[in-house]
Amino acid sequence: MAGLDPEIWDDLRALGHRMLDDAFDRAMTMGEGPVWQPMPQESRDHFRQELPRNGQDAGALYEQFLTHIRPYANGNTHPGFMGWVQGAGTPIGMLAELLAASLNDNCGGRDHAAIEVERQVIAWAAEMVGLPRSASGCLVTGSSLANFIGVITASRAAGTSAIRHAGVGKSRLVGYAAQTAHGCVSRAFDLAGLGSDSLRLIPVDAAHRMDVASLKRRIHEDRAAGYHPFLIVGTAGSVDCGAIDPLDLLADLAREERCWFHVDGAFGAFACLSAQQAPLLTGIGRADSLALDFHKWGQVPYDAGCVLVRDPALHAAAFAQTLHYLTRADRGLAGNAPWPCDFGPDLSRGFRALKVWMTLAHYGTGRMGEMVASCCAVARYLADRVEAMPDYALMAPVTLNIVCFRPLALDEAALDSLVKDLHESGIAAPSTTRIDGVLAIRAAIVNHRTTRRTIDLMLEAIDGMTLRALGTA
């Protein structure tokens, strides 16, 4: 047998239909069963086998999926999942993944429909956040890479495009972000060869927003010391508590100081879709570049990050190359420049755009905005309930959809173990963070399936566990 296609298709087709039915059954009963359960050793051991010499039947592999994989999923599709900042996916997204896989397009470039679909979603993303529709961009794994692309583009645009062949050398480029900025921003500086020390972390105010006066002072100090300030990173929705930096003021200062203004809007950018929350993000559309994740609040299945750059020429100047084996033609399959590979480090890339396009087109910005507002309302409900509980404290103001709180009577070790117990109970899965150095339970309501009822169940469980830990129940 030469190729890899089946000789007889009927069995595989029947199995495919069964898989799809099972996937729908699961989607329709997403809230049943535990949010998460630990994987038993037997199932872990199932994935410690040697490279198979001989193949197995697809049906047998599907049975292994049902036994060893599906029950031990990450849990983020379940209403009880509020940990970290993760999207819950949608049925339409699931179908889009299947369709994209059926085409198996390579979206590095060339002249085919997937490239036009990606351009469409990039234009939609730009419109959503208030950037011009002419902005360039591409879909990437996530905001970690999108922020990295932002840092690279900004550093090349800082009048130092020689960096591309000469390296960063003694460029003395320095950038700025709030202390509470996501760790991937400092890693982007590290990966870019600028060094993470070149990202100056600026203090935040009581509302966890970057302190603009401190930022301005630091820029002036750096300039006086011979550094080259090139980039201000504002966060729209901080990862620990959802705070939003004063984007408008940062945009003003960036212009004044001739710095690039990048916004990390990984999840928060989606607040632009809700009339209630959008005003909190005033200034976001003034960004020179922006990172956002369709796989978080956009509910598109993993993975689907996105980077946008206001000026396509500067974006391409940071990544495009001239290579004989990737010549752009005026017609034929090698046409249709510029290609996505001109806007990021990836050459071969999948058809992520289909699931983004189908999700946005299916729900429309109206329904997506309502979903965002309702996540914020569920977060508000949790915050109100916590504030009404005398033995609990809210640890940070609730700006969007993240609530940090703790039972006051527990020490850190007890709180840490309470969260693990909660995960293992299968009732709910929040995560933890530190707010001003103090350990807190962090519930991020990014999940469109989480309701007030889920919150009640979680609080009831936490309260019961707290009382048991104190030995009073």
Ligand SMILES: *Cc1c(COP(=O)(O)O)cnc(C)c1O
């Ligand atoms: C999640 C997140 C990131 C990282 O994005 P990934 O998609 O996980 O790579 C960056 N910044 C913020 C604010 C985030 O919430």
